[in-house]
Amino acid sequence: MTNVWQHHMAAMILENDTSKTREIEDSSDAELLRQFRAGNKEALRLILRRYESSVIGYLTNYTKDPDHARDLTQETFLRLIKYPPKAVKGDSLRPWIFSVARNLAHDSWRKRKHTVELEQAPEACSENPGTRLHRLDAKHLLATLSDDLRDVVTLRIYGELKFNEIAEQLNIPLGTALWRMRHAMEKLKHQLENRD
Amino acid sequence: MDDQLTPEEQTLEKELSQILKSENHRLDPNQREVLYEAFAQKHTSMWQYWRWIIGPLVAGVALLLAIVLNQQPTPDTFPEFVDPIGVVVEITPIEWPTEAAIDARLQSAESQLNRLIHRNSNYSNQDRTDFKSLKLRISALKQELES
Numbered sequence: 544m545t546n547v548w549q550h551h552m553a554a555m556i557l558e559n560d561t562s563k564t565r566e567i568e569d570s571s572d573a574e575l576l577r578q579f580r581a582g583n584k585e586a587l588r589l590i591l592r593r594y595e596s597s598v599i600g601y602l603t604n605y606t607k608d609p610d611h612a613r614d615l616t617q618e619t620f621l622r623l624i625k626y627p628p629k630a631v632k633g634d635s636l637r638p639w640i641f642s643v644a645r646n647l648a649h650d651s652w653r654k655r656k657h658t659v660e661l662e663q664a665p666e667a668c669s670e671n672p673g674t675r676l677h678r679l680d681a682k683h684l685l686a687t688l689s690d691d692l693r694d695v696v697t698l699r700i701y702g703e704l705k706f707n708e709i710a711e712q713l714n715i716p717l718g719t720a721l722w723r724m725r726h727a728m729e730k731l732k733h734q735l736e737n738r739d
Numbered sequence: 740m741d742d743q744l745t746p747e748e749q750t751l752e753k754e755l756s757q758i759l760k761s762e763n764h765r766l767d768p769n770q771r772e773v774l775y776e777a778f779a780q781k782h783t784s785m786w787q788y789w790r791w792i793i794g795p796l797v798a799g800v801a802l803l804l805a806i807v808l809n810q811q812p813t814p815d816t817f818p819e820f821v822d823p824i825g826v827v828v829e830i831t832p833i834e835w836p837t838e839a840a841i842d843a844r845l846q847s848a849e850s851q852l853n854r855l856i857h858r859n860s861n862y863s864n865q866d867r868t869d870f871k872s873l874k875l876r877i878s879a880l881k882q883e884l885e886s
Contacts, residue, residue, distance in 0.1 A: 624781055681759050725748060
């Protein structure tokens with residue numbers, strides 16, 4: 544009897560959580576942030592769901608150490624919990640989150656004074672039909688880019704930031720941000736042509 | 740700004756993005772747990788912080804209100820206000836005692852009334868009128884007694 548009751552209660556709680564999540568899951572980042580600041584745990588869950596993967600991906604490329612990238616990602620979200628921004632620019636938390644993530648990665652890099660080489664173990668190729676790239680190519684390309692170029696490319700891809708947001712974050716002119724991206728793309732194209 | 744990349748560059752960017760973002764990264768469960776705990780703590784501690792501010796604030800305001808309200812008693816809640824009337828009413832019955840006793844009661848009523856008037860300046864105009872009429876009545880009674 545007790546088990547049935549417990550099961551029933553757990554199902555109710557789960558249902559309640561799910562319905563709460565459903566209520567705000569389509570909300571804008573600004574609304575999520577408002578809920579988050581008011582102490583709604585579901586808002587935190589949804590923010591994690593939206594940004595966790597891309598922040599870890601970005602930091603993995605920055606630090607070349609997946610475990611360290613996870614630690615820095617955790618630290619990024621801890622910062623969000625402790626010092627949440629009062630408002631977001633352009634209704635998106637992305638610039639704020641990636642700015643914190645990048646600063647943490649940069650500080651960490653300065654402290655560590657070394658980088659761990661990107662794991663070169665054979666990896667299953669996940670070639671998408673209709674594309675010339677596969678995962679190893681992509682990672683290799685990023686690893687061979689200079690820090691300046693890689694910064695722009697990773698912020699653009701993982702952070703999905705606009706070029707003016709990238710420029711603002713890296714404290715460089717908009718034209719420079721755009722030039723770095725084009726230059727990186729040119730390198731990629733060149734590598735692909737040589738491979739073919 | 741995005742259209743400042745050539746179509747070919749945009750395609751390459753898209754391909755690169757598709758590949759890199761196809762990986763689904765997740766925090767470890769314990770890292771996630773740390774975040775939820777920090778979140779819960781933050782909001783609990785915020786509540787405690789406000790509780791320590793709001794609690795004394797409410798108590799202070801209540802105390803202040805009590806003091807202010809106590810300083811402005813209404814005639815109905817001020818028992819001494821009734822006394823002079825009682826005294827005056829008491830001395831009006833037909834079976835009056837000796838003149839000296841009546842005089843003493845009148846004096847007592849008058850002095851109580853004067854004390855009341857000087858003790859509190861917050862009486863309404865109606866109260867003041869009542870006091871005046873009482874005083875006049877006492878004076879009249881005294882004069883009557885003397886004559």
